[in-house]
Amino acid sequence: MKKILITNDDGIFAEGIQTLAKAFHAAGYEVLAVELLEQHIHAPDRERSASGHSMTMDRPLQIKKIENKMLADGFTAYSCDGTPTDCVIMGIDVLHFVPDLVLSGINCGPNLGDDLTYSGTACAAMEGLIFGYPSVAVSLVCGSTSPEKHFDTAAETALQTARWLAGHPLPEGVMYNVNVPNERLADIAGVRLTRKGKRRYHDKITVVRTPFGGEAYWVGGSIHDELHEDTDVRAVAHKYVSVTPVHLEMTSFDSYNAAKETAIEAEIYRGMKSE
Numbered sequence: 353m354k355k356i357l358i359t360n361d362d363g364i365f366a367e368g369i370q371t372l373a374k375a376f377h378a379a380g381y382e383v384l385a386v387e388l389l390e391q392h393i394h395a396p397d398r399e400r401s402a403s404g405h406s407m408t409m410d411r412p413l414q415i416k417k418i419e420n421k422m423l424a425d426g427f428t429a430y431s432c433d434g435t436p437t438d439c440v441i442m443g444i445d446v447l448h449f450v451p452d453l454v455l456s457g458i459n460c461g462p463n464l465g466d467d468l469t470y471s472g473t474a475c476a477a478m479e480g481l482i483f484g485y486p487s488v489a490v491s492l493v494c495g496s497t498s499p500e501k502h503f504d505t506a507a508e509t510a511l512q513t514a515r516w517l518a519g520h521p522l523p524e525g526v527m528y529n530v531n532v533p534n535e536r537l538a539d540i541a542g543v544r545l546t547r548k549g550k551r552r553y554h555d556k557i558t559v560v561r562t563p564f565g566g567e568a569y570w571v572g573g574s575i576h577d578e579l580h581e582d583t584d585v586r587a588v589a590h591k592y593v594s595v596t597p598v599h600l601e602m603t604s605f606d607s608y609n610a611a612k613e614t615a616i617e618a619e620i621y622r623g624m625k626s627e
Contacts, residue, residue, distance in 0.1 A: 356514070357451035357480065359439040360459060361472030364418060368458035368492065368503050368589050375426045375507035376455075376514075401511055406472075407441070408434040412565040415442050432446040434475035441520050444483055453514055454480025457490030457534055458506040462531055465551030465577065465584045466491070468598065493588050494534035499606040505540065506532040509593050531584055541591040548596055549583030551575060 356376055359483040418429035428448065432439045436456065443449050456476040462545035463471040473489045482550040490513075509532050522528070529548075534542060558570040578584040584594035 355449070355451045356453050356455055357440070357443050357449055357458075357485075358474045359443070359478065360454045360457055361436045361437050362460055364429065366460065367501065368460050368506070371503035371507045372455065372458050372490070372510060373427055374428070375504070375511055379511050379588035405448065406435045406475075407437050413438055414558075415446065435471040437479045440476050440479040440483070450597040451480070451485050454485050454487040455481075455490065455510060455514070456480070456488070456531075457492075457510065458503050458532075459489070460492060460494060460496060460501065462493040462588065463489060463529060463550040464531055464588060464594070465583070466546060467551055468529060474529055474598070477529070478598075478600060481525065483528045486522055488513055488517070488530060489527065490530045490532065492532050492534055498534060500534070502532075502534050502536055505535060505537045508537055512596070522597070526597050526599050528614065529584070529594075529596045529598050531588050531596075533588050533591045533593065535591055540593060542593070542613065543595055544582075544587040544592040546584040546587050546594045546596045547582055548598070549580060549585035550578035551585060552578075 358369060358376070360366060360374055361368050375530050392611070413432060413434045415430050415432045416429060430442070434442070440454060444451070444504055454477060456473045459471070459473040465473050468474050470489075473491055477487040477489035488510065488554075490501055490506055490510045492501060494501045509530060513528060515531060517528075553572070553575060556571055558572065560570060562568050562569050577589070579586040579589055587594040
């Protein structure tokens with residue numbers, strides 16, 4: 353793979369995207385013969401975590417080339433004042449960059465189980481998939497206050513995943529969601545191909561008082577993971593890298609085929625006409 357489009361939902365200044373871009377730039381130089389030649393970063397100008405697959409349609413977007421050598425040393429970087437999904441659109445449709453792979457990450461924090469539906473990181477990769485490009489989302493399972501964040505481990509995981517995909521293309525409409533334990537590379541137990549697990553948030557809403565006497569609400573809560581066999585949450589809990597194939601096709605074909613054997617269409621339509 354020669355050209356890598358990188359984005360994230362933590363902002364252009366985030367350590368995760370910087371580590372990922374520099375690792376691929378270094379690998380491209382080092383492995384020029386194996387086709388890692390050019391990288392672009394296209395990222396939001398600030399953090400957009402939990403933005404999902406949102407797209408900005410209520411105002412025009414701006415993009416700005418990053419000239420700071422500390423932020424773009426050897427690769428081209430732009431910031432965008434939109435969402436991660438917007439960044440992928442800008443990179444492809446405005447900057448006319450044609451990637452061999454879209455990489456979203458490295459996210460600071462997990463995107464496990466049902467987090468997938470909220471994740472700006474995962475949904476940026478989905479946008480790459482919609483454009484028809486191989487796409488991977490990469491997250492480091494750490495907290496914002498973790499004393500050490502092993503982004504280098506996640507970057508090496510992403511690099512090896514890209515190399516694997518160069519010789520083993522994904523089926524159409526499928527991306528990888530990769531979660532990396534926050535461990536030194538030497539302490540990673542291995543890699544597991546996984547399915548999406550179950551992650552629930554308890555006590556989601558915290559009520560706080562505003563200075564004017566009203567109420568405001570923090571959305572969050574404590575996490576409960578169901579550690580079922582072969583799931584992403586279980587793999588990461590045991591220090592394995594989790595690689596989950598995710599299909600963009602959301603149709604439940606079992607339900608579709610079963611419903612086609614019933615009178616659902618006629619009955620719903622009959623009810624509509626009788627009202």
